[in-house]
Amino acid sequence: MAPREIVVRVNGEEYRGSAEPRVTLVDFLRDELGLTGTHVGCEHGVCGACTILMDGRTVRSCLMLAVQAEGHELRTVEGLAPADGPLHPIQEAFSEKHGLQCGFCTPGFLMTVEELLRDDPDPSEETIRSRLSGNICRCTGYQNIVEAVRYAAELTREAAP
C-alpha cells in the first residue's frame, strides 16, 4: 500500500514522515523520524521496551500503527531531559541506584515510571512492582529499578514547589 504522510508531535516538536499504513509506530519513530532511543524488544506487546507516552499515557509503540498517531502528542525517552541539560529525575534515579545494566529496556521503564509517578507520587513497593511488571529486564533482577523508582519519587517530590 502506498505510503501516507503522517504528522505527529514528538517531545513538543512537529515531525513529518511517511509510512505505509502497516508500519508500526515504533518503526516509524526509529526509522522514519530517526528517534532510536525507543527500542524494539518483542513486537508483540509483552516486553515493554517500546513503551512511550501518547497524550500523557503509556502505550506500546509496537502495538500501534504509525498512522494512528497522527495528530497525537507523543513523548519518548529523548524528550525526558534537554539534550544538553541535566537528567530528568527518573533518569538521575536510575543511574544513581544502578537501575540499569545494558540499558536496552531502560527507555521503556523510564516512560512507564513517568506515568506511574504522575498517577501516584509516593508509590508503595507493591504498587511499583505491579506497575513495572509489564516491562521485562533481563539484567538487573528489578530490585535496583524498584529502588530507583522510590528515589525518583523522592527527587520529584523534593523538586515540587
Add this chain to the structure above:
Amino acid sequence: MSATAADTWVGQRLRRKEDARLVRGAGRFTADIRLPGTLHAAVLRSPFAHAEITRLDVAPALEAEGVVAVFTGADLAGRVGTFIEAAGKEITPALRAQVDVEVKSCPLPPIAHERVLWVGQPVAVVVARDRYAAEDGLEAIEAEYEPLDVVPDAESALRDGAPVLHEGLGGNVAARLAISSGDVDAAFAAAPFTLRERFTFARSAGNAMETRSVQAAWDEGRDELAVWITSPRPHLIRTNLSEMLGLPLERIRVVAPDMGGSFGTGLFGEDALIPFAAMALRRPVRWTEDRQEALLGTRHCRDQVHDLELAYDHDGRILALRDRFLVDAGAYNLYAVTVSYNTAAHIRGQYAIDTFSIEGLNVVTTKTPVAPVRGAGRPEAVFALDRALDLVAAERGLDPAEVRRRNLIPAEEMPRPMGMPYRDGQEMVYDSGDYPAQLEQALEAIDYDELRAEQARWRAEGRLVGVGISSYVEGSGFGPYEGAIVRLDQRGHLHVVTGAKPHGQGLETTLAQVCADEFGLPPERVSVTSGDTSQIQFGVGTFASRSAVTAGSAVGIAAGRLREKVLAVAGELLEASVDDLELVTDGVASRDVHERAVSFGEIHAAATPGPRSRLPAGLEPGLEVQYYFVPPTVTFASGTHVASVEVDAETGFVKLLRYVTVDDCGRMLNPMIVEGQIQGGVAHGIGSALFEGVLYDEDCQLLTGSYMDYLLPTSTEVPSIEVGHQEFLSDLNPFGIKGCGEGGAVSPPAAIANAVVDALKPLRINVNRVPLGPAALLDLIREAQAGAGGNEREELAS
C-alpha cells in the same frame, strides 16, 4: 556516588559512565546505526525439524515489490565456508593427556543446503528496501520439503536405528568426556547407603532484551568490509569472516556497539550471510532479528539429563559420586565440550568428594543448537547435586544445613586440588575461600533457626513455607588472554582500548576505575573503547565471567607501565630521578619542590617522535602501552544461596518470600556493579527454576515461540535479593579478582527446588526437574496426597 577524593577508585560504588548515554536513549545499539542506502534482510527459516529441501524457487520473491535479491544455500555453496569449529581449539594436548575426551568434527554452515536440521535453520535470505518488503518476499518464496524422521531428544538419538544426523559423526554422539578419580566402584560397594536419581534441567535460552542484529557494508574502492554486530566476541567474528569469505583479516573491521545483554555467546548463520549479501550487492545490508526468530534460533541452552548416584555413610557424608549425563546439543554441537566440561568440573561444587566418576555425552538432535549461556553447565550440575544432597539429608533425618556442614571442604584445606584438570588443561585447584563460613553467613542472613521455628508455626496454620540451600563454585576468568591498550593524551586524558566486549556489565566504569587508580586521576578522565577490531589486534570477548579478571588485570598492568613511562619522560625533562617525582592532576611534579613540574602536554610532546622528542635512552616514542594478560588458569569464585518460599498447595503456585546470597568474587572493583550482576543472575536463575522452558512438540516444532509462552520473570516474580559478600582475594591476577557475572544464575534452581520440597515436607515429594511450573507441582502434590490416603490437609497441617 559522584567522584570524590578517595584512596582508590577500585572498591567504590562509583556511578556508571555508560549510564549518561543509556538513560537518555542515546546508546547506539547495532539496530540504531544508520548508513545511507541500507537494504534490509529477512531470513526464510526451515518449517521442518528434519527434511530434504526438494524445491526452492525464489523467482516469485524477486517479483515482489521492493525485493532486491534473494540468496540461498546454492548461492553460497563453494563460495562461503563453514564456521571455524571450537573443537580444534578446545582440547589442548595437556587436557587430552589427562582426560578421556573426544570431540568430533561437525562444522556449522551459515545456511542450509539441500537438507535442514532444525526448525528455524536459515534457508534463504531476502534483501529488500525495508524489512516489511523483505518479509513479503519470504512469503513469496516457493519451498518444498520432504520431511525426514526427527530426533526429539538425546535419549532417542542414542537408540538403535535413530536417524544419523551427520554422517561424519558415525552416530549421534558429537562429543564425549569421562573423568574419574579414586576407586568409585569399590566405594559404592562398601558404602552403607547409596542413592540414584535422575535430574532433568530443561532447555531454556538467554533472552537478551536486544535481539541480534548484523549490519554490513562493503567499501568497493578499498576492498574493505565493515560489520556492526550484536556479539560479545567481535574478534572471533572477524576471524571467521576472514576464513569464510576469503578476505585478509585487516580488510575486515568488526564493531560491536552497545549491546543489550547477551548472557551467552555464539556464532550464527546471519553473521556471515549479511556480510556476504552486502558484498554481493555492493550496498549496506542490515538484518535485525525479531523476537520470534530469537526464540526459535538464538541459541538455546541447558537441556541436560543426569543419572546421578551418591554413596554416603550414616552421618550423611558423601563417599563417592557417579554421574552420567546427556547434553541435548541440538542439530550441531558448536562448543565441543565447553558446557559438558563445566558440568563435570563443577558438579562436586563446594563439597569434599574425592572419589568420583563422571561421564558426559553431547548428543545431536533435530532442535536448535545449544550454546553456553550464563552459568554454562553449572546450574545443571548444581541442581543435580544439591537436590541429591537434600535427599541424603531426608534419608538420614538430617537438616539440609547440617548435611552440608558435614560435606563442605574445610577452610584449612584451601587451596585445594580437586583431582582433575580444568578445561584449560591446568590442574583444577580451588584457590581460596571459606565455604563453611560462607554457609554460616548465609544462614545467619536469613535467620535460619528462626525460620525453622516459624516454619513449624506456619505449618500449624496451614501455611506451607520452606527453605532451601544451594552453593556453587565457579571457575572464572577463563583464558587464554585479554588485552588492553592504555594511552595518555596531551590534555592528561587517559584512553583504554580492550578486546573484551561488555554487554551491560559496566566494564567501561570498572576499567576506568582500575586505570584511574594507576594515575591517581579521577575516572572522568578515562575513556574506554571496546568491541572494535580496528582498535586492538587481539581480543577474546566477554563470557565465562572473565572480563573483570582478564581485561581488568590487563588494564591495570598496562596503565602501571604507562605511568612508569610518563614518569621516566618527566624525569628526563626535569632532570630528576623518577623516585623523586609524583603524578599530580595536571602532570608530574617533584615530590619536594612542587614548582618543579611538567604538564602532561609537555610530557606528551617529549614522547612524540621527531626533532622535539626528548625521550630517555631506550624508550620508544608514544604514550601508549599495550599488554595482554594471560591468566595461569581460572580462579574459583563461590556462592551460597538460601531461598524461602511459600507454596499454595491448592494451585501449585510458588511465591518467593526471601532470597539470600553470600558470594566470594575476590576483590570487588565496584561493589554496586557486583551486586547488580548477582541480583540479575539470581533473577535469571529464578526463571530457570520456575518459569523458563523451551518446549517442542513431538515433531520438534517449537511451542514457545512468543513471550506469552516463553515466560521471563518480571518485577512481580523476583523478590529483592539480599546480597552478602566474602572477599578472598585470588592470587592468580594482580588485583585478586574473581568473576561474578554468572554465579547468581547457578544456584536458584537448586535452592528453590529444595525450598519447595521442604515446604511440602510432610508429603515427601521429590522435585527432579526444572522449571517447576504450577501444574507440574500440583501434579506432584496430588500424587503424594493420593498416596497419603486422602488425609492430605491434616497431613500438611501436621
Add this chain to the structure above:
Amino acid sequence: MKPPPFEYLAPRSLDEAVAALAEHGDEAKAMAGGQSLVPLLAFRLARPSVIVDLNGVGGLDGARLEGDTLELGALARQRDVERLPGLRQRCPMVVEAIEQIGHVAIRNRGTVGGSLAHADPAAEWTALALALDAECDLVGPSGARTVAAREFLVSTFMTALEPDELLTGLRLRVPNGRTGSCFTELARRHGDFALAGVGALLTLDEGGAVAEARIALIGVAETAVRSPSAERCLVGHPPTAEVVAEAAAAVADDLDPNSDIHASADYRRHVSGVLLRRALETAAARARGGTDGAA
C-alpha cells in the same frame, strides 16, 4: 514480525464504519485498541486486506455507572473503566478483573469492545459480561440489534457479530443492595492470560441466604461460561463454608477446559474449584459487609 500489507480506512462515524465493513465483508477487520489484533498482524496470523480503524469514530468511548447499569461504549479504554469513580465500591469484581488485563500500557489503549469482540476464552471481560448479564449493542447495515452476552459469545474467537456488524457498546447489570462480588484468577505471571479465572457475585436476602448467585469462569471452556451447577448450590442457602465448598466442587461439571503448554485441562478444572471457593468467600464477606466490601 512485520504486518502484511493492508488498506487502511479511518471512518469518522459509525455509519462510515459500517459502510466500510459492508463493502469489504470478510476481507475487512475492525480495529479498536489493537492490543490483540496488532500482534496477530505482526505474526501474520491475521491477514485482513482492509483495516477499519474505529478510533476516529466519535461517541463510542463513554463509560458511566448509573443506577443498576454500567454503560460502556465499545471504545471505552480499559484503563478509563478501571478508574471510573465509584466502580470499585459498587462492584469490585469489575475493577479486580480489569486490573488483571495485561498492564497499564495495554489497558490505556485496549478497549472493552475490542476485548469482547475478540472473544478470547481467557479474556476477563467475557466473564464480566456473562456474570453481569451484559446486553451487547450491535449495529450493521440493516440497523441495530441487541444480544445478550451469552448469545454474543459463541466460541473461541467467535461472536454473534456478522462480518459487517460492529459492537458499539454494552450495558452490564450491577445490582445494588446486599451484594458482594469478587474476581480472581491464576496467571503464571502478573498480567498474563489466565490459566483460569472466576468472577462471582452474590446477592443476599434479608435472612442472609443467597438470593442470587452469578458465577462466570474464563480459561476453562471454548468461551467464558456461567456455572449453573455452582449457582444452584448457593441459591437459597447462607454462603457458609460448607455451601461454598459444595459450589466449588460442583463447578467442574460446567467446564470443558483445554490443555496447553501452561496447564492441563485437569489442572484448570481443579483450580477453578479452588478459585471459586476463594472468590465466593470474598464475595460473601463483602455481601455481608453491605454494598461494599472492597478493601
